[in-house]
Amino acid sequence: MGRKWNNIKDKKAAKDANTSRIFAKFGREIYVAAKQGVPDPEGNQALKFVLERAKTYNVPRHIIDRAIEKAKGGSEESYDSLRYEGFGPNGSMVIVDALTNNVNRTASDVRAAFGKNGGNMGVSGSVAYMFDATAVIGVEGKSEEEVMEILMEADVDARDIIQEEDHTIVYAEPDQFHAVQEAFKAAGITEFSVAELSMLPQSEVTLPEDAMAKFEKMIDALEDLEDVQQVYHNVDLGE
Template sequence: MGRKWNNIKDKKASKDANTSRIYAKFGREIYVAARQGEPNPDSNQTLKFVLERAKTYNVPKHIIDRAIEKAKGGSDETYDELRYEGFGPSGSMVIVDALTNNVNRTASEVRAAFGKNGGNMGVSGSVAYMFDATAVIGIEGKTADEVLELLMEADIDVRDIIEEDDSVIVYAEPDQFHSVQEALRSAGITEFTVAELTMLAQNDIKLPEEAQAQFEKMIDALEDLEDVQQVYHNVDLED
């Protein structure tokens, strides 16, 4: 698949944890998810998923509890879910997901992050068709063959299962996210190294050294924006 998901997660967590940005982003996402239905993960699948992701990033319990209590308290703070698509240097493609209470501000900031770093925003649909929505679930302590057998016994047919360093990574359809996890939990697995719903590029590309440096600067600028929750792209940044 061309991506080392544990490395990507650890790199993002290390970068963001220094300024607590990752906690602020999760706090916002948990609050929005909790307001979309009952503020209870047992009856709110969206909230359940966000909490699974938060756990893999070691988001403190008080951050989670505060966001859920805020939703329970009937806060009238609202956020729009937005998706931007754009292009970076040398044919690179980028998708940006945001949660914002000021659409004009976010659009302006995202456009500037692209434009100042050799990229440009595209129209809706200009990039997304080259990506597939994908559930990515990682575990330790099993081999790929063992995981395949577990999922086959649960009658779950996933896209791919690969071994990455000390982990096994499962790629599945988005609507299989919870069923894959439950099948693994039934086998005694309680911890997940990765629990993501992502936009996975159909084809990753390698950039020339100069273009890659510019691209990484653009991605950093986008991820630094307060309203941006996720950034997806088609560039293989692994050495």
């Protein structure tokens, strides 16, 4: 099940010279989470989750504070949370999550990103059934055995625990995200290399070189869209 989470994160960050695009996406997500509940992570689980993710991407404090203050200030700006599903070259499968204040624009942009790069959008449910919603939490400097012991002592279940170089990654049910983190914190671990709610494919496909080039171009086009927050797929990137 290992997805080389830190390699994926580093690759995303490397695409942007100063990661400004990633930070902008987090700013929007933090604003939406704060707007939907109280603007305090201790009383707003959605906001707490986004802030934990933001920490692993080193999102600057001023971006976080500005988004929360905007929500506190009663901004009328609103966003819809949307999910698109589609297919890439050679039958590869893609899920796109977006936050948008213009549904027609986003749908058109996502459809174009698929269509111009050898893919096509599918109907709702055409792809998602092949993915599992999963909490992914990573820590550095702990072995699989040590992590397993920490979770067992806290009576927290995990689907899988995998060593990835210096990192140990825990895969769990989505509703166990905070329980896993609290188990680590109780053991004195407060820094996480990965803290995500992801959609993991039940199986991965390997693409030939020409199809892989088209696929990567399509994923880049989707991730470049301002309204797109996350892109998930079932292609083995060989990382």
